[in-house]
Amino acid sequence: LPEVAVSGPSLLNVDDARAIVLCQARPLPPAPAALGAAAAGLVLAEDVAADADSPPYDKALMDGYAVRCADLPDGRAVLRVLEEIPAGRTPTRPVTPGAASRIMTGAPVPEGADAVVMVERTRAQDDGTVAVEDRPPRPGQNVLPRGSEMRSGEVVLRAGTLLRPVELGLLATMGRTQVRTFPRPRVAVLSTGDEVVEAGQSPGPGQIHNSNGPMLTALAGRAGAHARYLGIARDRLDELRARVAEGLAADVLVLSGGVSAGKLDLVPGVLREAAVAAHFHKVAMKPGKPVFFGTRDEPGRRVAVFGLPGNPVSSLVCFELFVRPALRLLAGHPEPVPPPLSATLAEDFRHASDRPTYHPARLETTPAGWRVRPVPWLGSADLRSLTRADCLLVLRPGDHAYRAGEVMAVMRLE
Ligand code: AMP
Ligand code: MG
Numbered sequence: 579l580p581e582v583a584v585s586g587p588s589l590l591n592v593d594d595a596r597a598i599v600l601c602q603a604r605p606l607p608p609a610p611a612a613l614g615a616a617a618a619g620l621v622l623a624e625d626v627a628a629d630a631d632s633p634p635y636d637k638a639l640m641d642g643y644a645v646r647c648a649d650l651p652d653g654r655a656v657l658r659v660l661e662e663i664p665a666g667r668t669p670t671r672p673v674t675p676g677a678a679s680r681i682m683t684g685a686p687v688p689e690g691a692d693a694v695v696m697v698e699r700t701r702a703q704d705d706g707t708v709a710v711e712d713r714p715p716r717p718g719q720n721v722l723p724r725g726s727e728m729r730s731g732e733v734v735l736r737a738g739t740l741l742r743p744v745e746l747g748l749l750a751t752m753g754r755t756q757v758r759t760f761p762r763p764r765v766a767v768l769s770t771g772d773e774v775v776e777a778g779q780s781p782g783p784g785q786i787h788n789s790n791g792p793m794l795t796a797l798a799g800r801a802g803a804h805a806r807y808l809g810i811a812r813d814r815l816d817e818l819r820a821r822v823a824e825g826l827a828a829d830v831l832v833l834s835g836g837v838s839a840g841k842l843d844l845v846p847g848v849l850r851e852a853a854v855a856a857h858f859h860k861v862a863m864k865p866g867k868p869v870f871f872g873t874r875d876e877p878g879r880r881v882a883v884f885g886l887p888g889n890p891v892s893s894l895v896c897f898e899l900f901v902r903p904a905l906r907l908l909a910g911h912p913e914p915v916p917p918p919l920s921a922t923l924a925e926d927f928r929h930a931s932d933r934p935t936y937h938p939a940r941l942e943t944t945p946a947g948w949r950v951r952p953v954p955w956l957g958s959a960d961l962r963s964l965t966r967a968d969c970l971l972v973l974r975p976g977d978h979a980y981r982a983g984e985v986m987a988v989m990r991l992e
Contacts, residue, residue: 589862592899592934595871598857600914602873603904604880606829611759613749617741619802620759621910626735628752631725635686640720643678643700643708644669644691653714656707663688678708687721694720728752738912760910765798766825767791768808770818770835770845771888776810789890789961790834797897798832800992801905813842822852826874826881829908832901835888838868845885846870854883862975863899864933865892865958871900882908889958895936895970898989919969919988921948923980930977938967941988950988967991 590598608623638644644663649655657678660671669688673679678695679688680702687694699712728734734752735745741759749757769791777787791807798805806828811821813836825831836845837859846859854872861869869892870885884901886893907914921941929935942949950971955963972987973980980986 589860589867589933590858591862595858595861595869596900596903596915599871599882599900599904600907602857602871602880603882603907605910606761606763606908608758608910609761610756611761612756613746613754615743615746617746617757617759618743620741620762621912622735622737622739622741622745623758623760623910625733625737626749626752626754626757627733628728628730630730630752632727632751633722633724636724637722638663638681638683638685638687638694638720639722640694640696641682642680642694642697642720643710644673644681644687645678645693645695645710645715646673646675646691647693647715647717647719649676649678650695650710650712650715653712654710656703656709659702659706659708660688678710680708692717692721696720738910740911760908763803763830763905763908764828765803765805765830765832765905766808766828767795767798767805768821768825768831768833769810770813770833771810772813772842774810774835774888790886790888790893793890793961794832794834794886794893794897797894797992798830798901798905801902802909803830803905813844815844815848818844818848819851822848826852826854826883829879829881830901830904831881831883832886832897833884834886834893837870837885837887843868849883849885854881859885862933863895864931864935865889866896866899866936867933868892869896869900887958890961891938891964892958894961894964894991898970898991899936916990918972919948919990920985921950921969921988922946923982923984923986924949924951925982927952927980928978929973929980931973932975934975935973936970936989937973938963939969939971939988940967941969941990948988950986964991 660677660679662680663669663685664682665684673688673690693715701709769788773785774788795805795807811818836843854874856872859870868887872883874881886896903914938955939950939952953966970989
């Protein structure tokens with residue numbers, strides 16, 4: 579891989595650019611994390627072994643009677659009731675021939691018993707017996723044997739596992755209150771541009787509201803990062819320098835605007851001054867061509883820096899293609915690039931561009947699988963069209979008349 583691919587004669591392609599990001603980014607050092615609901619979405623950084631059998635005893639799966647199958651060769655018998663075993667109690671008496679114990683779901687099955695007959699198939703009688711009328715029980719019926727879910731010492735979750743609510747439940751089953759995980763990346767988001775003002779302020783002549791600040795901060799947050807919004811830097815060296823210095827305290831700095839070829843596109847220069855090594859600047863893609871990526875090394879840590887073009891759709895597409903995989907890699911995901919989807923094109927579609935294009939589109943479900951329909955789109959400044967989209971349709975460079983039914987690559991959006 580090229581270490582630096584700063585705007586050569588032919589543009590870097592998207593796959594190579596993404597490979598550079600993934601090869602330059604480093605997973606964050608693992609640390610212990612408390613296992614509350616806030617741990618959902620983290621990636622495990624250690625193998626976790628069970629410290630005890632689960633279930634810890636042969637467990638009744640039904641309310642009913644713990645019986646000996648030998649007493650019920652044809653499913654019918656009148657049995658002496660020894661005791662009642664609610665969940666949370668332990669049996670005090672073994673079940674002997676001709677006897678049974680009333681048992682509740684979750685309670686330990688007493689010694690001697692080898693099956694549980696559901697209460698619906700029984701009738702308790704005043705003389706302290708129970709009449710069973712069922713099919714002949716099988717040994718083990720309605721009983722979950724000790725250690726059948728997991729055995730003490732068995733590795734149940736491997737390093738690299740994404741902690742979903744299910745995994746959090748399982749860790750709690752094992753009594754764990756903390757595990758080593760990859761931390762959430764800290765992301766700083768900085769908008770740039772003299773013409774950009776925050777929502778809530780009225781734009782003066784030639785000014786527009788800041789779409790990218792809230793959008794990129796939300797994208798990073800939803801991608802599992804701790805996102806911090808740093809506001810808008812004017813297109814002035816002193817102001818940019820100060821904000822960039824602030825942003826470099828994070829694990830990832832995401833800037834929008836100021837990376838194109840205009841006179842006031844000061845971002846790459848300011849980053850260079852701040853000891854950010856450029857790995858690429860400009861990628862063959864539409865929208866998003868001016869995108870910049872670099873890293874800055876300090877003892878013990880590396881900051882990844884993304885300069886996204888200011889047009890909102892360019893920022894969004896570059897976030898999906900480069901920033902999201904980087905965040906996943908930092909957070910320890912074994913598969914940093916979300917797998918693309920295939921979908922058949924819903925209608926004929928003509929498209930011409932010298933660069934691969936990421937076109938807003940909508941997914942539809944059909945009995946035959948995913949179908950994708952491009953949405954009308956005015957280009958990189960048209961964020962509104964994206965509200966009608968839930969994916970990006972990947973189009974090849976060149977002039978192509980795609981046919982309805984053709985299989986296309988698609989990237990899902992949140
Ligand atoms: P730039 O990448 O700075 O050349 O900006 C490209 C275009 O995106 C210009 O039309 C900018 O006004 C617009 N733009 C830049 N930053 C933002 C922002 N935060 N929100 C909305 N539009 C922006
Ligand atoms: Mg600008």
